Amino acid sequence: MSNDAKMIEPLSGALTGEIKVPGDKSISHRAVLLSAMAEGTSHLSGVLDSEDVRSSISAVTQLGAKVDLKKCTDGSLEGTVTGWGQAGPVQPESSIDCGNSGTTARLLMGVLAPWPIEVTLTGDDSLRQRPMRRNTAPLMKMGVQFKPAEADRLPITETGCSDIRAITYDAPMASAQLKTAVLLAGVYADGTTTLNEPAPSRNHTELMLPEYGVPTTAGTRVAKVEGPTVMHASDLKVPGDPSSAAFLCAAALLKRGSDVVVRDVSLNSARIGFVRTLERMGANISEHIEGYEGKEPYGTIHVKFTDALRGCEIPSQHFASILDEVPVLAFVAAHARGVTVFRGVSELHNKETDRVKAIIDGLELMGIDAWEEAENLLVEGNPNLQLPCGLVFNSYGDHRIAMTWALAGLCGNTPVQVSDFDCIAVSYPNFIKNIQKLVS
Structure with missing residues (x-):
């Protein structure tokens, strides 16, 4: 077990109150x-x-943007970013290390596409195993060059194209990262760039681009930008992360007597599929929109302990809306009566780790039957689940897997250990502290 394994003790009481x-x-x-x-x-x-x-901040700084973001008392960053605008990014002195961030790597491919500079993108061991061909393929149709030309893994060297072409692209999968890369490249193309998807994916890019002056169409399974466009600066307040909120909601559902309100969280319909899934499982959970930041809705999620959860089926067309929440939803399903079926989960094999395997292995330690069948993940729950003593969960260095198994200790009957727990710094460094703030 890794030296940074963490012992997670059961919570001493119910979770109550409000939190961001x-x-x-x-x-x-x-x-x-x-x-x-x-x-x-x-x-x-x-x-x-x-x-x-911070990987994205470092990348744009290497490319010539001036970033002055300072840490606030609530732990968030606030300040200014001065862009390169029409002058374009500068040639970086070295390769750009995207760390563990697939979002940084894949979106940068679109950012760099319209500019005639040569940039090598790389990342840590985990990121270098994740597929990139899905992004390079449409960008090559727009005129971008990649070396090696057929590469599906980082490091990849990209040379942009100053006369980038507008295209209509039918994406083979629902992927917000693929869609965003094509749209960001299309901002500088002459004409309409269109991305069609087989199922809806996160639409933050389409909602945000108009705030920067880009004519954009945001449909259910189609997104378009009109170019070429000069993007202008914007003021933006980032709402809370629903993927992080999902872990607090799961804890409140499973810890007897809990009653929690998560405030100022994004309620974008493409991001709260986990709420719809928990509703189908019989959870006492609801959301309320309180306002909009640009076109992004935000508000509260209210969740209470629910004594009787039931298994359900999540169709493949809804998978993109719960992509990051499948691990924690599978953990909740382990406490439900009956079988929960997550359909079309093959994409989870290509995340920070093989999340399908990580979920099945962890649930097996808990005494729960879980298996993969024809690209579907099935979990047979046990409402009377009691964990055996001495469990040691392997996070595989994946932040969402680490937080999922932390819930086994927090909401369970016995302490557990989670290896490589510090990996939660990727998305939610203060996860345990936030949970403890709610203990009554």
Whole structure:
């Protein structure tokens, strides 16, 4: 077991009260990247301070943007980003290390596409195992060159194209990162760039681009940008991350007597599929929109302990809306009566780790039957689940897997250990502290 394994003790009481979660990771990445592309100085607040977002900050700084984001008392980042605008990014002195952040790497491919500079993108051991061909394929159709030409893994060297072409692209999968890369490249193309998807994916980019002056169409399974467009600076407040909120909601559902309100969280319909899933499982959970930041809705999620959860089926067309929450939803399903079926989960094999395997292995330690069958993940729950003593969970260095198994200790009957627990710094560094704040 890793030296940074953490012992997680059961909570001493119910979770009650109100709490805010850190800024949305997806929106934070995009706020930094779009502000770097824009002409002028953007003012940002609520930006998530995590290793992944700092990878994006470091990348745009290497490319010539001026970033002055300071840490606030609530742990978020606030300040300014002055973009390169029409002058374009500068040639970096060395390769750009994207760390563990697939969002940084894949979105940068679109950011760099319209500019005739040569940039090598790389990352840590985990990121270098994740597929990139899905992004390079449409960008090559737009005129971008990659070396090696057929590469599907980092490091990859990209040479942009100053007369980049507008395209219509039918994406083979629902992927917000693929979609965003094509749209960001299309901002500088002459004409309409269209991305069609087989199922809806996160639409933060389409909602945010108009704030930076880009004519954009945001449909259910189609997104378009009109170019060429000069992006202008914008002021943006990042709402709380629903993917982080999902862990607090799961804890409240499973810890008897709990009653929790998560405030100022993004309620984008493409991001709260976990709420719809928990509703189908019979959970006492609801959300309330309180306002909009640009076109992004935000508000509260209210969740109470629920004594009787039931298994359900999540169709493949809804998978993109719960992509990051499947581990924690599978953990909740382990406490439900009956079988829960997550359909079309093959994409989870290509995340920070093989999340399907990690989920099945961890649930097996808990005494829960879980298996993969024809690209579906099935979990047979046990409402009377009691954990055996001495469990040691392997996080595989994946932040969402680490937090999922932490819930086994927090909400269970016996302490557990989670290896490589410090990896939660990628998205939610203060996860345990936030949980403990709610203990009554």
